[in-house]
Amino acid sequence: MGRIHLFEFEDQQWFPGFLRNYGTDFLQFLSNKTKMYQPIIPVLEKGLKKSGTTQIIDLGSGGGGGLIWLNSELRKKVPDLKIKLTDYYPNIPAFEYTKKQADNFEYVENQVDARDVPNELQGLRTQFLSLHHFRPGDAKLILQNAINSGSSIAVFEGQERSVPSIVAMLFSPITVLFTTPFIRPFKWGRIIFTYLIPILPLFVLWDGVVSSLRTYSVQEMKDMVNELEGYETYDWEIEKVKSGPGVVLYLLGTKK
Numbered sequence: 001m002g003r004i005h006l007f008e009f010e011d012q013q014w015f016p017g018f019l020r021n022y023g024t025d026f027l028q029f030l031s032n033k034t035k036m037y038q039p040i041i042p043v044l045e046k047g048l049k050k051s052g053t054t055q056i057i058d059l060g061s062g063g064g065g066g067l068i069w070l071n072s073e074l075r076k077k078v079p080d081l082k083i084k085l086t087d088y089y090p091n092i093p094a095f096e097y098t099k100k101q102a103d104n105f106e107y108v109e110n111q112v113d114a115r116d117v118p119n120e121l122q123g124l125r126t127q128f129l130s131l132h133h134f135r136p137g138d139a140k141l142i143l144q145n146a147i148n149s150g151s152s153i154a155v156f157e158g159q160e161r162s163v164p165s166i167v168a169m170l171f172s173p174i175t176v177l178f179t180t181p182f183i184r185p186f187k188w189g190r191i192i193f194t195y196l197i198p199i200l201p202l203f204v205l206w207d208g209v210v211s212s213l214r215t216y217s218v219q220e221m222k223d224m225v226n227e228l229e230g231y232e233t234y235d236w237e238i239e240k241v242k243s244g245p246g247v248v249l250y251l252l253g254t255k256k
Contacts, residue, residue: 001161003220004213005135009203021091022190022200023207024062026176027129028094029183031066036158036248037128039241041073043252044154047124050235050254051152054080055123059114059142060130061085061107064098067128071102084121086112097185115141117149125153131251132157132214139216140224146253147230155251158243159208161215168246169208173201221251 009015010023031037048054058067067083075081085095085107095107112118114127115138125146131139146153159165180194194200216224221238225231237252 001213003161003216006210006213008133008207008210008214010207011133017089018189019193019199019203020089021063021094022187022193023204024091025094025183025185025190026063026179026200026204028063028066028068028098029179030175031128031158032069033179034244035066035069036243036246037066037070037156038073039243040156040248040250041070043237043250044070044074044124044126045077047152047154047252047254048074048078048081051124053123053152054078055082055084056126057117057121057123057151058083058085058126058128059087059112059117060127060133061087061091061095062128062130063091063094067105068098068101071104075102075104082106082123084108084123086121088113093185115145117145117151119149122151125151127153127155129156129158129211131155131216132211136224140227143225143253144228147228147234150255152254153251154253155221157215157249158246159212159215160240160247160249161212161217165212165215165246166209169205169212172208173198173205176201176204215249218249221249225251225253 010020064085071083082104088111090109099105180190218238218240225236234253234255240247240249
């Protein structure tokens with residue numbers, strides 16, 4: 001099926017920030033508990049090694065993604081690893097919680113645009129579950145900005161544009177109902193807007209289905225890369241790997 005760029009509540013400036021944060025907290029909790037990024041650990045290790053860096057600059061971090069669990073695994077091979085969280089809509093409470101889980105996490109309080117990353121943020125750029133938020137023109141700007149700054153970039157999507165992925169998203173409200181009491185940091189508002197006023201399950205359902213419809217395929221990411229200025233100065237690895245019952249699509253670009 002063709003890519004459909006419907007709106008996600010999470011992207012809207014008018015959408016209440018606390019509800020956006022509850023949504024990204026849910027994604028963080030789920031990705032850590034399911035270890036959905038386990039198959040891409042070798043990709044990150046390769047990206048760090050080829051880049052000659054031990055620092056990850058995470059773009060569009062949301063609630064920290066699956067980085068808490070990933071961090072513990074990566075440090076087995078990269079003991080001096082540093083991870084800096086950034087976002088266009090920084091979820092500061094979640095960033096603070098993530099920082100308390102390990103001494104190598106830092107975060108940027110100010111807004112960071114993945115299409116124009118400040119020069120002082122040096123390291124392997126990563127994006128988890130966020131490239132699909134950008135239309136093709138903006139997605140190319142993210143990759144072009146990495147090339148222009150000489151930075152390596154690794155992009156990961158935990159869903160794809162397929163019927164099984166969309167069907168799986170239809171069950172997300174049930175997952176929200178079961179997991180909400182265990183998400184940290186604990187917020188009474190999260191309880192209220194999950195069980196008493198069930199906005200959160202519906203918000204996660206809509207954005208989940210739309211995320212699948214927005215996700216770029218492996219071929220589309222390859223085509224996107226081929227349109228970049230200076231793409232030939234980078235090595236590109238764009239693939240899809242199994243992760244439990246689902247898949248992870250990834251793009252790794254490193255300077256030759």
